[in-house]
Amino acid sequence: GAVVSQHPSRVICKSGTSVKIECRSLDFQATTMFWYRQFPKQSLMLMATSNEGSKATYEQGVEKDKFLINHASLTLSTLTVASAHPEDSSFYICSARDMAGGYSPLHFGNGTRLTVT
Amino acid sequence: SQKIEQNSEALNIQEGKTATLTCNYTNYSPAYLQWYRQDPGRGPVFLLLIRENEKEKRKERLKVTFDTTLKQSLFHITASQPADSATYLCALGGGGFKTIFGAGTRLFVKA
Numbered sequence: 001g002a003v004v005s006q007h008p009s010r011v012i013c014k015s016g017t018s019v020k021i022e023c024r025s026l027d028f029q030a031t032t033m034f035w036y037r038q039f040p041k042q043s044l045m046l047m048a049t050s051n052e053g054s055k056a057t058y059e060q061g062v063e064k065d066k067f068l069i070n071h072a073s074l075t076l077s078t079l080t081v082a083s084a085h086p087e088d089s090s091f092y093i094c095s096a097r098d099m100a101g102g103y104s105p106l107h108f109g110n111g112t113r114l115t116v117t
Numbered sequence: 118s119q120k121i122e123q124n125s126e127a128l129n130i131q132e133g134k135t136a137t138l139t140c141n142y143t144n145y146s147p148a149y150l151q152w153y154r155q156d157p158g159r160g161p162v163f164l165l166l167i168r169e170n171e172k173e174k175r176k177e178r179l180k181v182t183f184d185t186t187l188k189q190s191l192f193h194i195t196a197s198q199p200a201d202s203a204t205y206l207c208a209l210g211g212g213g214f215k216t217i218f219g220a221g222t223r224l225f226v227k228a
Contacts, residue, residue: 004160006160034216036218041125041220042220043121043206043217043218043219043220043221044161044206044218046215046216046217049215091158093160093161095160103148103149103166103168103210105151105163105166106151106153106161106163106208106216107163108160108161108162109160110158110159110160111158111159111160113158
């Protein structure tokens with residue numbers, strides 16, 4: 001089955017530093033990847049849609065200068081949290097579809113737990 | 118705005134019984150509805166998809182119903198097992214790429 005790998009699984013950093021999270025599709029090509037954020041006992045909130053070879057599409061209220069997305073190849077998208085602050089602490093999850101079209105299911109990475117001290 | 122409601126209270130059932138989880142939505146006419154399972158500290162795993170023109174879908178011990186008039190989906194796990202204990206997420210989508218998620222219902226199956 002389609003596998004999405006996400007690294008690192010856990011990051012603890014000091015306030016003001018930048019953190020990069022990688023999302024890879026291991027056995028399929030993904031022209032589009034999705035980045036979500038999840039707070040405890042809350043739903044997955046879509047942050048942005050990452051498009052290979054073009055700019056990401058951000059959801060309303062998500063700061064594009066804070067959450068930098070790069071989708072340089074068909075198998076890799078990265079999310080960089082720039083100058084992270086404690087309020088950025090959260091669970092970040094990426095996903096992708098292995099088939100074109102909105103009806104196909106999303107395959108998720110195992111998430112990155114970011115803690116900013 | 119679009120809203121998905123899942124029972125925020127945990128569902129506790131005895132092993133062997135049928136678990137039924139509910140997903141209600143408002144201000145949306147989805148083309149499809151999906152159910153995912155999420156374990157603590159992990160990403161969601163896809164379980165089932167049902168389209169707007171389908172009433173029911175089954176996969177092994179899982180059954181999903183979709184009532185577009187009531188704007189509701191029911192997710193059933195028959196002969197539940199302790200290993201079924203997890204959070205189950207309802208997700209809606211249209212013809213485009215976006216999928217929106219409910220907050221999930223935590224299921225505990227006791228042996």
